[in-house]
Amino acid sequence: MPLHNVAHRMNVVLTTAFMFLLVLVAANWLSHFALRAEPRLAVSVAKVNILTREDFLPRLPDMSRKYQPLRRDVANVSLAISMDLTPLFHWNTKMVFVYAYAEWPSKNNAVNQIVLWDAIAQSADDAVLEFPALGAEYRLSDQGFGLRGKTLNLTVVYNRIPHTGPLEWREYPMPSFTMPADYSQ
Amino acid sequence: MSGDEDVMTTAKNFVRTRIINPFKALRGRVMLEQAIFFGLIVANAFILWKTLTVVSGSESPIVVVLSGSMRPAFDRGDLLFLTMGSSPLRVGEIVVYALPGRAIPIVHRIVSLHESRSSGKVDLLTKGDNNDVDDLGLYPRGVWWLHRENIIGRAGGFARGAGVMTIAMNDMPQLKWAMIGGLFLYVLLNRDG
Structure with a gap:
């Protein structure tokens, strides 16, 4: 029947087109391994601007639903950032999310991790980042009062978002830094 | 004739x-x-x-992004492939989490993490790349941290715009x-x- 013929043909055309697209996507993803190159990443803590403590416990038990109980050390640091993410950009890179985080063990926690700074590069044109002393975007906070005199590890990670394919994370250890022995005045 | x-x-x-x-x-x-x-x-x-x-290992292995809070990484209509795995959760990962009383799961990034020494339980704080503030305001009243049981999946793969039909x-x-x-x-x- 003519009508059925048209539907049938459309079906075949669409299926073939879809299969072709899948093959292209796979080839695109595989090409990443040939195109990949190492970026240059360097981040260090330039200065610990402030180390202080927050001690807030809601008086009435009911209030802890409204106000977060906070008993912790908090710090604010400045970072020295120098990176060139240009090598990460090729035809299957949509954007790169780069971030630095601090990690340390404490009395109660085997792992504490806080992201201190992040940035987004959407093309090779904005992939060179140079900041000699940048105030970190996010505060560093502990669970408890354990930051005084503590040495923390610093790590930089880039997260490459492709147009299609697996997301990619790569970690680079950076020099560790030490907190002041006492709270800031 | x-x-x-x-x-x-x-x-x-x-x-x-x-x-x-x-x-x-x-x-x-x-x-x-x-x-x-x-x-x-x-x-x-x-x-x-x-x-x-x-x-x-994820209960919903493919999700469509419904909001712009992860722009420019993910936009409305993009497709995400999720995994779960037993490896520990880490900061910087993009996770999909569900909250009690909220029908639609949220795709955001982990920005703070504390893993207990005694119980191994993790406290997580998330944030959308495109949002100015973290997700504390999205969590229900009295909830200050997410835990592993709130996580539905961890973003592993991406296909741009492949979910526009769903939108x-x-x-x-x-x-x-x-x-x-x-x-x-x-x-x-x-x-x-």
Whole structure:
């Protein structure tokens, strides 16, 4: 029947087109391994601007639903950032999310991790980042009062978002830094 | 002349059997065959979904991004492939989490993490790349941290714009019913395979 013929043909055309697209996507993803190159990443803590403590416990038990109980050390640091993410950009890179985080063990926690700074590069044109002393975007906070005199590890990670394919994370250890022995005045 | 009559008869038959009463042409075994065929298609889709669930370890291995809070990484209509895995959660990961009393799961990035020494339990704080503040305001009252049980999946793969149909069907429910109805009729009436 003519009508059925048209539907049938459309079906075949669409299926073939879809299969072709899948093959292209796979080839695109595989090409990443040939195109990949190492970026240059360097981040260090330039200065610990402030180390202080927050001690807030809601008086009435009911209030802890409204106000977060906070008993912790908090710090604010400045970072020295120098990176060139240009090598990460090729035809299957949509954007790169780069971030630095601090990690340390404490009395109660085997792992504490806080992201201190992040940035987004959407093309090779904005992939060179140079900041000699940048105030970190996010505060560093502990669970408890354990930051005084503590040495923390610093790590930089880039997260490459492709147009299609697996997301990619790569970690680079950076020099560790030490907190002041006492709270800031 | 007889050629024209043939065409007319064919056309009349087509209108009678396919349009006026499509079910007239399908009787007994044929109807049953169609029902089984339709059931097979539904079962196949279900098997595929469940296989993906087992392989990925996530209860919903493929999700469509519904909001712009992760721009420019993910936009509305982008497709995410999720895994679960037993490796510990770490800061910087993109996770999909569900909260009690919230129908739609959220795709955001982990920005703070504290893993207890004694219980191994993790406290997580998340944030959307495109949001200025973290997600504390999204969590229910009195909830200050997410835990592993809130996490549905961890983003592993990405396909840009591959979920636009879902967005369209979400915005226009009529389109969804039209598509389901169309598919149903197509399968039911398509006897020649």
